[in-house]
Ligand SMILES: NC(=O)C1=CN([C@@H]2O[C@H](COP(=O)(O)OP(=O)(O)OC[C@H]3O[C@@H](n4cnc5c(N)ncnc54)[C@H](OP(=O)(O)O)[C@@H]3O)[C@@H](O)[C@H]2O)C=CC1
């Protein structure tokens with residue numbers, strides 16, 4: 001066999017299936033893994049699926065690639081990725097390309113891209129979403145890096161990416177860390193989407209006493225309308241699943257402590273730095289954190305709760321929750337796209353938000369019918385100040401808002417926590433307010449720290465001498 005078109009190192013869940021995906025599309029694929037057993041097992045299971053070149057060492061792996069070499073890393077983020085980059089780079093030549101397909105922090109990607117550029121190598125940080133199944137059958141791919149790297153690499157990635165209406169779910173996002181940044185925000189939105197789904201489940205179960213099986217039917221019905229998405233679809237599967245060992249609903253035998261690998265947390269950390277209020281994602285991250293404090297939760301169980309335990313009208317509440325879920329989802333996506341826009345401006349990435357909505361329509365975890373509407377919104381008005389004011393979304397919010405308020409009120413009345421719904425509604429109400437109490441806040445800051453304020457009727461900064469004559473002077 002000749003040289004390989006592309007190589008994949010790291011043959012765990014994602015790398016294994018990505019390598020198979022390339023092979024299924026007729027590419028010759030070099031495969032390598034730090035622990036050789038995994039490579040051997042891969043070849044034993046998949047050698048008949050396409051043209052693979054198995055390498056026992058990094059040197060052999062690099063040597064098996066056609067120039068300019070393209071090696072995709074699918075290993076754990078952080079130090080392991082740095083170690084693999086170093087090993088690969090040592091054997092590469094100018095013009096070759098290292099692609100990190102893992103969930104790397106965008107700042108690491110920026111650092112690595114700059115360092116490899118100095119050595120004449122291309123480094124492409126490419127977010128890949130879709131999990132195990134997506135990697136095999138077509139993920140959504142978010143590559144960053146130099147445009148000239150994409151010229152060579154892009155056709156290969158677009159070949160294996162998911163397609164929606166014939167359009168690949170892969171586009172060059174922008175320079176250096178842009179791809180991994182967008183993947184990070186994708187994951188933050190994924191956290192938010194999931195939080196809103198679990199709040200819907202919890203509220204309907206607590207308020208109406210519906211069983212997980214009955215709730216699976218509710219979500220199945222919702223998946224036929226505006227909420228149609230992969231996450232709603234798999235919610236029906238998980239809620240409808242029965243534990244074989246006990247015969248109980250699967251959700252009732254799983255420990256109620258949510259884990260996280262970190263991309264949601266990174267999204268919020270970055271949003272804090274950029275000053276973008278991603279309240280939906282932040283609440284989702286904190287809800288996971290709260291669930292992971294069993295000692296506090298046990299101690300707090302005896303605290304006073306509400307008198308009312310259930311809601312009155314079942315059918316109405318189900319429809320109200322559906323609308324609240326849709327409205328809160330619009331808010332979460334609006335916030336995520338704001339964060340992408342802020343980072344794009346900060347780092348000079350020129351990210352096209354409509355293109356991001358386009359490549360998230362298929363292959364990835366947040367794929368949904370809804371993303372087509374976001375694409376259309378940015379197509380109609382590329383400089384949309386917030387997705388909330390797009391006419392389609394503004395109408396949807398107007399349609400949902402009464403239900404949304406009832407849901408938040410019902411949840412508070414019967415003591416079911418809905419931080420996702422509540423924070424999304426608070427954001428919506430804050431954004432549409434004529435005057436915010438931030439004016440009083442500015443006054444307080446000026447009072448205790450002479451931090452100054454601006455006036456509604458004059459240019460400039462001012463300070464009032466609060467402890468003295470209370471006369472205002474230009475600062
Ligand atoms: N799993 C998922 O659904 C998704 C994962 N991702 C991202 O894709 C990447 C791969 O994920 P996944 O397939 O789940 O695998 P893991 O994140 O579980 O990583 C396992 C792989 O990393 C290798 N590895 C770990 N440390 C080192 C090291 N120091 N040097 C060399 N190789 C090392 C392992 O090699 P060995 O066999 O020798 O231990 C193995 O091949 C990660 O960055 C992940 O965040 C992205 C989207 C979805």
Ligand SMILES: O=C(CO)[C@H](O)[C@H](O)COP(=O)(O)O
Nearest residue numbers: 129130131260261262263365
């Ligand atoms: O990248 C992904 C999908 O796009 C992973 O599934 C995601 O990392 C899962 O995150 P967490 O473990 O933090 O819930």
